Amino acid sequence: MLRHPPTAGTDFSDPFLTLSDLTMSDTADRIRTILAQHAKLAKDASTLTEDADLYQAGMSSHASVNVMLALEGAFDIEFPDHMLTRSVFSSVGAIRSAVEELTGA
């Protein structure tokens, strides 16, 4: 789905950048901000690639619950039970696709 290897930021000099890329990147950056506040990662959340494993980066299952509650508040969504899985919260990209599913983006 991405034409490029996942990167932390958005390359605005990319001539093939589309509106959809911008929306995706905005959501991903909001997710990174929430991760910085709640995930208790061992590394700087703003440098996380889309597919970096958050549990490997130090997120505990309790921290993932904080992330879930913060996401619900920030995006005005509620994760249904069937989405309360380890994998849904395992990376910026996985969280983004779940958030987009719930916001209908």
Added chain:
Amino acid sequence: VNYARRLGGGTGVAGIIGALQPPCLPARPAVPQATELAERLAPALQAQGAGVRVGIDTVSVPAIAESMARFGERFLARLFTPQEIADARAVEGEPARHERIAARFAAKEAVIKALDLPEAGIGWRDIELTRGPGGRPFLALHGRTATLAQAMGVREWAVSISHERDHACAVVVAVLGADAATPADGGH
């Protein structure tokens, strides 16, 4: 013993899992979830005789206190049943209340570990740590999680919790080898 036959005639594991899915699930999580669950369930369903599964979890009490401060009532209401919240509030003092909430959180995690269900999509309030006569803690499972545990052959649960200042932990044991007709929701 063929538990699959006992549980649902000719439906098999896929049929049981299919029956557990709410009809409104979006396509993306439903498909891999059912496959993964069926793969995990199969060994338990095919198990010969009784067995046990154990799960343990340790929780930082200060981290729980921090979550309660950050998210307020929403943290409690989203994760804990009214009974669990009432049990936690029945003790004097914030630190003791935090310890009780932390122990209940650990028990929920320990159940998920015991049955190896991190990808099952378990509602937090489906797993309840409650108290029996004499104050002994026991587990009550509800809703889809109770159905799932029963399908995996859980006949009985045992649970023990502990807390000491900054840490709370819970250990749970699931006794397998159930008659499918026995309810899996915890009571003794």
